[in-house]
Amino acid sequence: MTDPNSYVPPKVWTWTQPNGGAFASINRPIAGATHEKELPIGRHPLQLYSLGTPNGVKVSILLEELLALGHSGAEYDAWLIDIRKGDQFGSGFVEINPNSKIPALLDRSGAEPIRVFESGSILLYLAEKFEAFLPRTLTARTQALNWLFWQMGSAPYLGGGFGHFYAYAPTKIEYAIDRFAMEVKRELDVLDRHFAENEYLAGNEYTIADIAVFPWYGGLVKGWSYGAAEFLSVSEYKHVQRWADLIYSRPAVKRGRMVNRLTGEPFEQLRERHDASDFDTNTQDKLIGAT
Numbered sequence: 001m002t003d004p005n006s007y008v009p010p011k012v013w014t015w016t017q018p019n020g021g022a023f024a025s026i027n028r029p030i031a032g033a034t035h036e037k038e039l040p041i042g043r044h045p046l047q048l049y050s051l052g053t054p055n056g057v058k059v060s061i062l063l064e065e066l067l068a069l070g071h072s073g074a075e076y077d078a079w080l081i082d083i084r085k086g087d088q089f090g091s092g093f094v095e096i097n098p099n100s101k102i103p104a105l106l107d108r109s110g111a112e113p114i115r116v117f118e119s120g121s122i123l124l125y126l127a128e129k130f131e132a133f134l135p136r137t138l139t140a141r142t143q144a145l146n147w148l149f150w151q152m153g154s155a156p157y158l159g160g161g162f163g164h165f166y167a168y169a170p171t172k173i174e175y176a177i178d179r180f181a182m183e184v185k186r187e188l189d190v191l192d193r194h195f196a197e198n199e200y201l202a203g204n205e206y207t208i209a210d211i212a213v214f215p216w217y218g219g220l221v222k223g224w225s226y227g228a229a230e231f232l233s234v235s236e237y238k239h240v241q242r243w244a245d246l247i248y249s250r251p252a253v254k255r256g257r258m259v260n261r262l263t264g265e266p267f268e269q270l271r272e273r274h275d276a277s278d279f280d281t282n283t284q285d286k287l288i289g290a291t
Helices: 054-068 091-096 119-130 138-168 174-195 208-221 238-248 251-258 281-289
Strands: 046-050 076-080 104-107 114-117
Touching (some): 046 054, 054 119, 054 251, 104 119, 138 208, 174 208, 208 238, 238 251
Antiparallel strands (some): 046 104, 104 114
16 A cells, blocks of 8 residues: 555546545446346335435435325335446446436336435425425425535535545544544534524424434444544534434434335344335334434
8 A cells, every 4th residue: 555645646536446445446537337136026106226324314214204104105025236336337226317416216106107316305305205304384395404504515515525544544643633523523512503593404394314324423422333432522413413312313214214225233134125014013212212
């Protein structure tokens, strides 16, 4: 591995070899499918292709919340896309999301299937489709969308920035970790100041903004992300902690976090979801009692 202190960028960058990082086997500088693979199709109107990452569980949480409200049209099949195995580069997945990132959604409820990709776009699509978890007044709706897009712009500093260099990079680079740790703590301070005066992101109403932000920043302050809770002193952010506990107390959030998950305790994982009965009674009881 090249000494980071002696590296001089070449005049023209070329892709010569994997960089040794945690995702080196799947990272590449070109788009498109690497292999032919059709996606499975279940019996429900909505087909979700995902993985239980912070981006992935945004959608399964919203779908479980919609079902809890009685929206039967939100029934869905959730198929596992294992990104470490390169499933996102299969031809069927690329047809739905040419960017080869999870999650991706196929809505087959109408005359023509609608493909939806990018987690924020999927949340907005579903909220508008079912007229739920998105305020109707202009002011409140705008606030929800402000925070939804805040998350889309901020989380790369947490995940691809701090998370990568702190937890996954083959070499610990002090400058990179310091740079992104500083930014993540600034983002936590933004949230903490907001939650000092607001119950939820859009004020007093639980919305898709909370569903988008919780898996990233709620997960961080609850100690689920990168083993970095102590390093980032997340206990300082009391108001974010309060909000995260409030969101996590929702049964639909607990169910949504299980879907397409490959980590954690066995009772916390549901590799695929095709029916509400997949969450058996014993598992739900454990989840509802979890802290």
